Structures are given as C-alpha cells and as structure tokens.
Amino acid sequence: MEDTTDNTSHRELRHAQQRFSGLEAGHRACQGCGEALAARLVTEAAGPDVIYANATGCLEVFTTAWPESSWRVPWLHSLFENAPAVAAGMEAALKSRGKSTRVISMGGDGSTFDIGFQSLSGMLERGHNVLHVCFDNEAYMNTGIQRSSSTPHAASTTTSPSGKMRMGKRHLKKDIVSIVAAHHIPYAATSSVAYPSDIRKKVRRALAIDGPTFLHIHTPCPLGWGHDGALSIEVARLAVQTGLFPVIELERGRLAGSMPIRTVRPVTDYLKLQGRFRHLFADEARAREELEHLQALADHNIEVYDLRGMQPDSRDSEGADTVRRGGLRWA
Amino acid sequence: MQYALEGSQALARTVALCRPQVIAAYPITPQTHIVENLSKLIADGALECELVSVESEFSAASVVLGAVAAGARAYTASSSQGILLMSEVLYNIAGLRLPLVMTCANRAVSAPLSIWNDQQDSMAVRDAGWIQLYCATNQEAVDTTIQAYQIAEQTELPVMVCVDGFTLTHTLEVLDIPDQEQVDRFLPPFNFERGLDPSNPISIGTLVSPDYFTEARYDHHRALNNAQQAIVATAAAWGTVCGRHQDALLGVDGPQEARFGILTLGSIAGTLLDAREQYQGSPATRLLTLRAFRPFPADAIREACGGLTDLVVLERALSPGSGGIVGNEVRAALSEMHDAPRVHNFTVGLGGRDVPLDIYPRIHEAVRAGSGIPFDILDLEPHKLPAAG
Numbered sequence A: 001m002e003d004t005t006d007n008t009s010h011r012e013l014r015h016a017q018q019r020f021s022g023l024e025a026g027h028r029a030c031q032g033c034g035e036a037l038a039a040r041l042v043t044e045a046a047g048p049d050v051i052y053a054n055a056t057g058c059l060e061v062f063t064t065a066w067p068e069s070s071w072r073v074p075w076l077h078s079l080f081e082n083a084p085a086v087a088a089g090m091e092a093a094l095k096s097r098g099k100s101t102r103v104i105s106m107g108g109d110g111s112t113f114d115i116g117f118q119s120l121s122g123m124l125e126r127g128h129n130v131l132h133v134c135f136d137n138e139a140y141m142n143t144g145i146q147r148s149s150s151t152p153h154a155a156s157t158t159t160s161p162s163g164k165m166r167m168g169k170r171h172l173k174k175d176i177v178s179i180v181a182a183h184h185i186p187y188a189a190t191s192s193v194a195y196p197s198d199i200r201k202k203v204r205r206a207l208a209i210d211g212p213t214f215l216h217i218h219t220p221c222p223l224g225w226g227h228d229g230a231l232s233i234e235v236a237r238l239a240v241q242t243g244l245f246p247v248i249e250l251e252r253g254r255l256a257g258s259m260p261i262r263t264v265r266p267v268t269d270y271l272k273l274q275g276r277f278r279h280l281f282a283d284e285a286r287a288r289e290e291l292e293h294l295q296a297l298a299d300h301n302i303e304v305y306d307l308r309g310m311q312p313d314s315r316d317s318e319g320a321d322t323v324r325r326g327g328l329r330w331a
Numbered sequence B: 001m002q003y004a005l006e007g008s009q010a011l012a013r014t015v016a017l018c019r020p021q022v023i024a025a026y027p028i029t030p031q032t033h034i035v036e037n038l039s040k041l042i043a044d045g046a047l048e049c050e051l052v053s054v055e056s057e058f059s060a061a062s063v064v065l066g067a068v069a070a071g072a073r074a075y076t077a078s079s080s081q082g083i084l085l086m087s088e089v090l091y092n093i094a095g096l097r098l099p100l101v102m103t104c105a106n107r108a109v110s111a112p113l114s115i116w117n118d119q120q121d122s123m124a125v126r127d128a129g130w131i132q133l134y135c136a137t138n139q140e141a142v143d144t145t146i147q148a149y150q151i152a153e154q155t156e157l158p159v160m161v162c163v164d165g166f167t168l169t170h171t172l173e174v175l176d177i178p179d180q181e182q183v184d185r186f187l188p189p190f191n192f193e194r195g196l197d198p199s200n201p202i203s204i205g206t207l208v209s210p211d212y213f214t215e216a217r218y219d220h221h222r223a224l225n226n227a228q229q230a231i232v233a234t235a236a237a238w239g240t241v242c243g244r245h246q247d248a249l250l251g252v253d254g255p256q257e258a259r260f261g262i263l264t265l266g267s268i269a270g271t272l273l274d275a276r277e278q279y280q281g282s283p284a285t286r287l288l289t290l291r292a293f294r295p296f297p298a299d300a301i302r303e304a305c306g307g308l309t310d311l312v313v314l315e316r317a318l319s320p321g322s323g324g325i326v327g328n329e330v331r332a333a334l335s336e337m338h339d340a341p342r343v344h345n346f347t348v349g350l351g352g353r354d355v356p357l358d359i360y361p362r363i364h365e366a367v368r369a370g371s372g373i374p375f376d377i378l379d380l381e382p383h384k385l386p387a388a389g
Helices: A010-016 A034-046 A058-063 A083-096 A109-115 A117-125 A176-181 A196-207 A229-241 A267-271 A275-281 A285-304 B007-017 B032-043 B057-069 B080-085 B087-095 B120-124 B138-155 B180-186 B210-242 B268-278 B298-304 B325-334 B359-369
Strands: A050-054 A075-077 A102-108 A130-136 A187-192 A213-218 A248-251 A254-258 B002-006 B022-025 B050-053 B074-078 B101-106 B131-134 B159-164 B172-176 B250-253 B260-264 B285-290 B292-294 B310-315 B342-347
Touching: A034 A050, A034 A058, A034 A102, A034 A130, A034 A196, A034 A213, A034 A229, A050 A083, A058 A102, A083 A102, A083 A117, A083 A130, A083 B022, A083 B050, A083 B057, A102 A109, A109 A117, A109 A130, A109 A176, A117 A130, A117 B057, A130 A196, A176 A187, A176 A213, A176 A248, A187 A196, A187 A229, A196 A213, A213 A229, A229 A267, A267 A275, A267 A285, A275 A285, B002 B007, B007 B032, B007 B101, B007 B138, B007 B172, B022 B032, B022 B057, B032 B050, B032 B074, B050 B057, B057 B074, B057 B080, B057 B087, B074 B080, B080 B087, B080 B120, B087 B210, B101 B120, B101 B138, B131 B138, B131 B210, B138 B159, B138 B172, B138 B180, B138 B210, B180 B210, B210 B292, B250 B298, B260 B268, B260 B359, B268 B285, B268 B359, B285 B298, B298 B325, B310 B325, B310 B359, B325 B342, B342 B359
Parallel strands: A050 A075, A050 A102, A102 A130, A130 A213, A187 A213, B022 B050, B022 B074, B074 B101, B101 B159, B131 B159, B260 B285, B260 B310, B310 B342
Antiparallel strands: A187 A248, A248 A254, B002 B172, B131 B292, B250 B285
16 A cells, blocks of 8 residues: 555545545445446545435445445435435535535435335425435345345346246336436436446536436346346446436436437347346246337337437447447546 | 413424524424424524425434534424334434434324323333433423533433423413523534534444444443433533523432332323322322433432332333333332332323322322232223223
C-alpha cells in the first residue's frame, strides 16, 4: 500500500481524485457480481456529496462486515423494508438544516418490489428529493435464491423449482417501473450493468432533478442465475438485446426515451446461458411452450417501448449493440 | 405560564418548545390530537419544522430514524397497533443508539379491537432497548417530554414517554407550559457527533458477526442501566428551572411507618392519591409511582419498599399465560431484599375499563382476604365469561 501519511489528508486526497468511487474494492461480493459493479458505478456518478440509505440484502452484507466497511460515503443500513422512508427522513433533516447534500436509497428487488414497496410508494408520493436505485437480480439471493415478484416467468429458484408438475415460477415479473412511473414522478428509468455509461448518465440526470427519481438496474447474479461469473456482462447485455429487459426512461409517467436494439436476438440466446432456465431446453412440449411464452414477452416489450432500432450503425453510441470499453470514465 | 389545555394540546406545545427539526407520524387514536396540534403549529408558522405525513407507522419510525442519523432533532408519536407495527424499527433505532423522543399514547392491543387505554402497547416493546418513562399526570407529561430530549441526547438512547390514552391525552386541565427561553436554556441545539456527514463519511448499521454481537448488546444494556443517573440528574435540573419537584425513577408518597404499599405506573397513581384521601379508614398506605420502567430501577424500588410487609403491584397490562409484567419484575427485584414485603400482583383497567376510586378499598380487602396473591385481575366480572371449555 502507498504511504499517504505525509501532509495530505485523506479527505483532500479523496476530493483530489479524478475518479471518485464511494464503494471500495476488497468487499466480499461473489466473482462476477452484477450488483457490486452497478453500485460502484452509481457512487462514481453521484460523487461524494451524497448520503446513502441501504436496504438489507447482499449489498449491505458483503460491504460492511464489522469492523470493516467498503463505503467511502456516509452510509446507513436500517432494515429490509424501510430504505426509502429512512432516506426521506435524511432528506427532511438535510432540508431543515439547510444542506444541499443529496440522498440515495438503494435496495435489491426483494426490498424494492416486495417487502419495501409500501415505503417506496410513500416516499415517491410525498415528493421527497431522493433517488431510489433498485439493483435487480431477480430473486432473494442473500437468503439463497428464493423467488421474488421480480423473478422472471419460468425461472427456477429454490421456492419456484422446476419439476414434474412445475416449469419454474408460474407468475410474471412485476412491471415495477410502470408502477413507479404511475406516481407521476419527474424521472424513472431502467438501465443495465452491461452499459456503464448509461448508468452514469441516468444517475447524473436523476440527481439533477428536484424531486423523487427512480433507477432500476438489471444486475446478473452468477450464483442465482447459474451462469459463469465471467459472463455477467454478456448475460446482462443479452437481456437487453433480446427485449426481455427494456432500457427506458419515463418522465412524469410518459415514455421519454429508450435504448434501441439494432440486432434483436432470440430469447434462447439469453436463456441458454443460465442454469435457472435449463429446464426450458428439455425436449418436451411444455418446455417449448414456455420458450414461446418468454419470446412473446420479449416481442411485447419491443413493440410497447418501440425498441427496434434502425439497421446496424457503426457510429451509434447509444444503442444496445454498442458497448463502450475502457476510458471515458466520465462519459 | 398557566393554560387550560387538553393533554394532547399541551404535549404538542411542549414538543414545539423543544424545537424538533423533523416530525413524522401516522394517525392512530388516541395519539391523533398530538400530531394534529403539531401540524397546526407548523401551518401557523409557530413551529419551523419538516412535517412528514407518512403512509404507516413503520415509515414514521423509519423517517425519524433517518432524520436523527442525518443530524436533526426529531419526534414521533403513536399508540397500540402503531407501536406494534413500528416495533421492528424501534429495536433498530435503539440498537443504532439514535437519540430520539417519542410519545406513546397508551392503548390496548387488538384482538379484540379496543381503542381505549391500557399499557399493553408500550409493555410489548419493553425489550426494544428504549428508555421508557411513564407519566402519572399531564403536567408530568409536559415536564417529562422536555427532559426526555436532554436524556436522549446525553445518553444516545431513544426515550419513549408513555402517557395514558384518553385518561391523560384527552383530558382538559390547567397546566403550566414553560417559556421558550426556559426550554432553550435547558436544551441546547442538537449536535449529533455520530451523524452522517459527507466530509466525514461513516457506515452505520453494519453486519456484526458473533465475534462482536454480544459486546454490542452488552454495551447497550450497560448504557441503559447507566442512564438512571442521567434521568435523576435531568429531573433535578429541570426541577430547578420550572420550580416543581420532579420524580425521577420512582415517586414515593405516604407515611414512613406504613406497612402497606401500592406500586403502579401511569395515571392510576392519581386515582390512588385521591382515593387515599377519601378512604381514610383503610390502613396507612405508601404509594409508589414507577416513572422509569426501562431502565428498571431495582435499587430505588428496594429502597422505597423498606419497612413494608405487603406490596401490591397494580398494572394495566397482561402477559397471558404468565400474569403481570411489572409484578414479575418487581418480585424478582425484591427477592434480593432482606425483609422483603409479600408481593401481590393485580391487573386492572384493561381496554379502557374505568379504574374508579373504590379500587383502593377493594385492593385492601383482597389482600386482607388472601395470603400473597401471585396474580389476579381485580376488576374481572366473572358472570361475563364464556363457560370454560
């Protein structure tokens, strides 16, 4: 480790850094964890003048094994179901104290879609100046891969296993961004960890808005999804390129932008990389039926959000087929 | 200054004098008037404060948790189902050692549904790690609320001020409300050293392994026990400011030579004081009013019981399958006492059943007839019971 004990304080160093990161390396996330990467990207884009309220979940557990912490930002974890309410209290406190510090609440899909949904709805409805970020890995991963209302249809989890009588989860993934947008908040968006510059752009956009904002980031979980940890980004990108996870922006409830897909991929390209969908590739009529079902869901998303882009374009810098690699930290 | 005020109105004015920066609450009877009055003070510009009208008690407690962590003085109030709904957050606030003050307008817990007073709600969260102070009168509720902020901010422990629903919250009486200067001199602006601050980022609420968990819990236990000193010192200090005597851990009233004592908490104490005047034929009785239930002042109780042969613990809550809650704790505390009095434990006034003055002679009769009553419900009406199955 470099010696930093000379005349420069840590605080000065932190502010002098060209790239600020609120989440340090050395935490205990699994290899290929999409959530860890997305959380780091969020803190990089948000900068140092932010207070975070973190719901219970993997992110809280793998970053703060007492007496260690990976956070270089003021951070508080209270409970599973109250991060948006805690954030609302922080915002009210900062307002009463005349501070301009921003507040971000974060949680997984369990806390955002399910157990903390009420406190999220309350925070949005009351118009708090808070950004809620949902890291969506589509199941209760912290407790060992149980289905949530975000788990995709037909995915196998420990509480929606596939078997002789079942083809994984019987229900649809909850359309959280539409529900959030129905609060008519200024800005709600989805993004994917496969598109770092898209995450950065949307975090900065959300934080520039006065009022409640929402960012839903799709983050693969190699352990829960059953894919190689080295393929997390590839898997996340395929979710977008198939149309299964539409990347969109909604302003005051109305569609304001979407990431175009220039070459739409079949859903099987995405599904076949993951153990949670393995049962869909059995030579059975019911498996073929579920594959058709999932393809229909992707087609529906592409149509509803008008995701089909023009032909491949080498100058494209925004599309789902274009990934920026390296450099451009502050793109 | 003297005002004729409803208990809730007086509490709202008192909270405002403490200059909270964030208030969050969800309406529930009989807490509603407190928050309504505070909302009006804010609307009229008499109190500058962020009022967050949340969608549940769970969020009310969570909002004030976040507010204190971000460095603001905060307040909430609830009752009954609301206390139970926020109970997970109450444990969390205490474990995070966040100095917060809340009022519990005591009410029964469903089922059966009852909006009326008993103390089952605050008793249900007695192990949450909060300081719990029970008020016998509305004047005490006013004085205790001001003290609660000082105690909380000195000890970094949250304080629940327990006020009997309706009996106190909805009763109009003449009360002394202190001046703003008096409160300002007593209560300096809130400065939370462990607060969340971007220029000095800390992590609060981390995952603690078995290596440290026991120590964290013990540290909390020790802090609560040590808080007895802060409660005593704060009562004395506020007494000097307001010119009224303040009971700290326990109020003791009655002749030193009395052999009979009654210990209670909350507004029943006032009923017993009046009854003792009226039923002068009853044996001399020492009245003990427990103000601090957490921390539990075992030493003070033993000291107050010196010379007694019989002590009745009269309480407004029930642990089904066990009996009285306070009674069991008092019995345990006295078990270490030389020449301890016999302890008789009664529950009365559940779900708003009136506790009339004649409860006093009935207590004396019941104790005279029996020899050490482990537990009984004194105002039970057996003819209303269903046939035993």
